Amino acid sequence: MGARIEQVVTSGTFSLDGGSWDVDNNVWIVGDDDEVLVVDAAHDADAIRSAVGDRRLTAVVCTHAHNDHINAAVPLAESTGASVFLHLDDRFLWSQSQPEFPLAYLGDMRRITVAGTELQVLHTPGHTPGSISLYAPELGTVFTGDTLFAGGPGATGRSFSDFPTIIRSVRDRLLTLPPDTTVLTGHGDSTTIAAEAPHLEEWIARGH
Structure with a gap:
């Protein structure tokens, strides 16, 4: 059986x-x-x-280091032996809310394989300096964290975020993916590249 995607909402x-x-x-x-x-x-x-069950957990990948995306990473890794992966540019954010823990760092275009399926790291800064998205072409899916949602890019009104940067990330790294790519987000509903791409100029105009 090939790789599949499951969702847990916490x-x-x-x-x-x-x-x-x-x-x-x-x-x-x-x-x-x-x-x-x-x-x-x-x-x-x-x-x-519980959702993982008796399957081997190979990695915990953090799309960015805001506390709500990483606050279960350490106990999950400690209980399973999995490595925790983060982009180096978000290490300072990790240290603001998490204990010292040996992290593995991800760079742009790094590839991670699970169950024979490859996920490609896309560095998509803006929401945070080290935000990443994970593109799985075999699954027709990109995991965007808080970089792109149904309806526009993620928030940039808080510390260490930048609106022009997130717009560049969305425009150059995400909206260039195949239109039928499913976008699985960090919060809320899923969407597709085709559904979001026509609205780029609207987001820029309103300073989303």
Whole structure:
């Protein structure tokens, strides 16, 4: 059986710049009946571990280091032996909310394989300096974290984010993918590249 994608929705708190907000996060599990990786271990390590079941967890990949996307990564990794992967440019954000932990660092165009399926790292900064997306061409899917949502790019109104940078990332790295690519986001509904691409100029005009 080839790789498939499973979703777990967890709930908790996002904290930054002295504020806190209740959020629901999408946690994505990619793999087959034998091995999987987790994209964005958010809030509830037990719920994620239950969804993984008795399969081997090969990696916990963080699309960025805001606390709501990484706060279950360490307990999940410690209980399974999986490595935690993060882009080096977000290491400083990790250190603001997480304990010291041996991380593996991802660079642009790095490839990760699980269950015979390759995921390609796309460095898509803007929401944070080290934000990445994971493109799985065999699955016709890109995992965008908080870089692209149904309806536009992610928020850039907080520290360490930048609107022109996220627009460049979306335009040059994501909207160039095949139009039928499914976009699996860090929060909320999924979308497609075809659904989002026509609206780029609107986002720029309104400073989304």
